[in-house]
Amino acid sequence: MNQITPIFKREFLGYFRTPVAYVFLVAFLTLSVSLAFSRYGGFFKAGSAEMDSYFTFFPWLFLFIVPAVGMRLWSEEKRSGTAELLFTLPITILDAVLGKFLAGWAFLALAVLLSFPMALTVAYLGKPDWGVIATNYVGAILMAGGYLGVCALTSALTKNQVVSFVLSLVACAALLFLGYSSFTEVLEGVLPIAVADALANFSFITHFEPFTQGIIDPKDVVFFLSLIGFTLFLNVVALER
Amino acid sequence: MIEVNGLVKNYGAKCAVAGVSFRVNRGDILGFLGPNGAGKSTTMKMIAGYLRPDEGTASVGGIDVTADPVAVKRQLGYLPENAPAYPEMTVEEFLGFIAEVRGYRSTAAKRSQVDFALARTQLDAVRKQTIETLSKGYKQRVGFAQALLHDPVALVLDEPTDGLDPNQKNEVRALIKSMAVEKAVILSTHILEEVDAICTRVIIIAQGRLIVDETPAQLRARAPGMRLDEIFRDLTRSKV
Ligand SMILES: Nc1ncnc2c1ncn2[C@@H]1O[C@H](COP(=O)(O)OP(=O)(O)OP(=O)(O)O)[C@@H](O)[C@H]1O
Ligand SMILES: [Mg+2]
Numbered sequence: 001m002n003q004i005t006p007i008f009k010r011e012f013l014g015y016f017r018t019p020v021a022y023v024f025l026v027a028f029l030t031l032s033v034s035l036a037f038s039r040y041g042g043f044f045k046a047g048s049a050e051m052d053s054y055f056t057f058f059p060w061l062f063l064f065i066v067p068a069v070g071m072r073l074w075s076e077e078k079r080s081g082t083a084e085l086l087f088t089l090p091i092t093i094l095d096a097v098l099g100k101f102l103a104g105w106a107f108l109a110l111a112v113l114l115s116f117p118m119a120l121t122v123a124y125l126g127k128p129d130w131g132v133i134a135t136n137y138v139g140a141i142l143m144a145g146g147y148l149g150v151c152a153l154t155s156a157l158t159k160n161q162v163v164s165f166v167l168s169l170v171a172c173a174a175l176l177f178l179g180y181s182s183f184t185e186v187l188e189g190v191l192p193i194a195v196a197d198a199l200a201n202f203s204f205i206t207h208f209e210p211f212t213q214g215i216i217d218p219k220d221v222v223f224f225l226s227l228i229g230f231t232l233f234l235n236v237v238a239l240e241r
Numbered sequence: 242m243i244e245v246n247g248l249v250k251n252y253g254a255k256c257a258v259a260g261v262s263f264r265v266n267r268g269d270i271l272g273f274l275g276p277n278g279a280g281k282s283t284t285m286k287m288i289a290g291y292l293r294p295d296e297g298t299a300s301v302g303g304i305d306v307t308a309d310p311v312a313v314k315r316q317l318g319y320l321p322e323n324a325p326a327y328p329e330m331t332v333e334e335f336l337g338f339i340a341e342v343r344g345y346r347s348t349a350a351k352r353s354q355v356d357f358a359l360a361r362t363q364l365d366a367v368r369k370q371t372i373e374t375l376s377k378g379y380k381q382r383v384g385f386a387q388a389l390l391h392d393p394v395a396l397v398l399d400e401p402t403d404g405l406d407p408n409q410k411n412e413v414r415a416l417i418k419s420m421a422v423e424k425a426v427i428l429s430t431h432i433l434e435e436v437d438a439i440c441t442r443v444i445i446i447a448q449g450r451l452i453v454d455e456t457p458a459q460l461r462a463r464a465p466g467m468r469l470d471e472i473f474r475d476l477t478r479s480k481v
Contacts, residue, residue, distance in 0.1 A: 006341035010327070017329040081325035085387070088289040089342045090315040 003091040007099025008106075015107050020072075028065055028111045032057065033118065054118055055136045055212050059176055059204050062147045067168035069108060070151025071161050073100055074239070078159035087239075097235045101152050101228075108144040112137065132214035139211025142224040143204055147172055149231030156238040178203035242267050242395050242425035243288065247297035250283050250449075257283040259449035260297065265425040265442075267394075270417065272440035272457070273429040276477050280449040281429040282322050285399050288427070289319040301395050315343075318393035320401055324384025328373035332364055332383055335372060336390060343391040358386040361416060377404040385413065389420070396420070398428040402435065414439050433469040436460075447477045 015021035036054040077083040086096055122128045154167040178200050188196040200206060207220040243265040250258040258280040265271045275281050286292040288299045290310040299306045301313045326335055336355045345351045359365050362382045367375060372383060381404045388396060401417070402410045410432075417426060418439045430436065436443050436457055443460050445453035453460065453476060464472050 084321045
């Protein structure tokens with residue numbers, strides 16, 4: 001288990017050895033902040049000191065941003081042949097999967113937390129509810145983990161990064177749309193209602209929303225954590241030869 | 242030290258390795274020969290625990306690779322074909338990472354291991370250079386440095402002298418020879434004079450099957466007066 005540390009360290013620092021990290025962080029912050037200030041975000045109009053308008057877009061933003069981080073996780077190792085090096089070092093596949101996933105997750109968490117000046121601005125303009133801001137951050141980071149689990153898995157299925165990106169996007173989009181009533185209605189048309197309802201339970205939106213309202217419901221936390229656990233388990237299976 | 246018993250590996254319908262058996266003792270340097278596509282790399286990947294054999298077993302120091310892969314990987318130094326490495330890391334960072342995974346966690350232990358590997362492969366001059374900017378021969382040496390960093394009891398080297406200049410080839414051969422005293426070494430190669438120069442035993446495989454397992458002297462004695470590459474050609478041709 002302590003073999004996770006070197007893998008984590010190499011992967012996390014690896015983001016900063018290439019321009020990837022800087023391009024990503026700048027793009028993420030620019031997009032997230034401009035969406036919040038946009039007509040649809042209404043950060044100013046809200047007239048209240050809150051960060052809801054900042055976080056409501058996160059499920060959408062993550063849809064594109066997390067596959068961009070996750071696609072290289074395994075595809076790159078497979079393509080360049082370093083997978084052969086990694087898996088002939090004295091580590092288990094689980095060590096490698098956990099180390100790499102945690103590094104990606106930490107990087108995404110860093111991106112999310114870099115928006116903290118937004119929170120300070122809100123605090124300067126008014127009296128925000130710090131509790132709600134905190135649950136927003138917790139929710140966003142948990143959701144990032146859920147997305148990344150899916151992307152790590154799809155990345156392990158191919159050595160082509162473009163294929164990996166597209167697969168991740170489709171898989172994450174499916175998990176996102178399950179939460180939309182119009183989409184669920186379509187599902188109810190073709191599937192038994194009980195099944196459609198059960199499927200709707202797997203949506204990122206359904207489980208992220210309570211966090212934006214300041215509620216940490218254990219069932220949402222369990223959802224994201226078990227999604228992470230399940231995708232990582234499949235990730236190990238996919239890498240076993 | 243390294244024991245291989247009836248290894249079989251199929252890629253779909255294609256049989257890459259069809260029942261190869263041999264053993265390598267401490268002090269042996271085994272030259273692994275065979276035409277392109279013979280199954281050399283596939284066999285080595287199975288010994289190193291990267292590929293799971295379809296049949297047969299490979300063991301290092303008495304430990305079966307499929308039973309306890311991590312224990313085998315701990316004892317083994319493995320240089321994959323084309324010496325893959327993380328291109329964005331510097332030589333020092335990369336070897337530092339290998340040292341950490343190999344259990345040298347303290348700064349001092351890590352440093353001494355990295356310095357040991359750098360010195361043995363004469364990479365000191367490029368230690369701060371990123372791997373992607375190195376020439377092919379230097380990349381190859383980084384791969385070699387990575388394989389011997391923990392001073393393993395067994396070394397599996399897939400074309401270790403590929404891409405090296407004549408001087409470096411001789412350096413690496415001398416290094417392998419000096420290390421082999423207390424190690425078991427397998428190296429694959431396409432250079433027959435290499436076998437003559439350092440190997441204590443030769444194995445030739447063709448189409449996944451073992452066709453020769455003897456000393457270089459015995460191989461020569463098969464056709465006195467002929468060059469080694471002529472002997473190699475006759476042996477591998479007759480099987481095709
Ligand atoms: N991933 C793979 N999928 C399908 N076939 C493969 C794969 N890897 C190797 N092969 C096939 O297995 C056979 C043995 O390949 P291997 O790489 O072991 O040969 P080799 O002896 O190392 O050759 P070379 O001297 O060219 O390095 C070849 O016919 C090759 O095409
Ligand atoms: Mg080969």
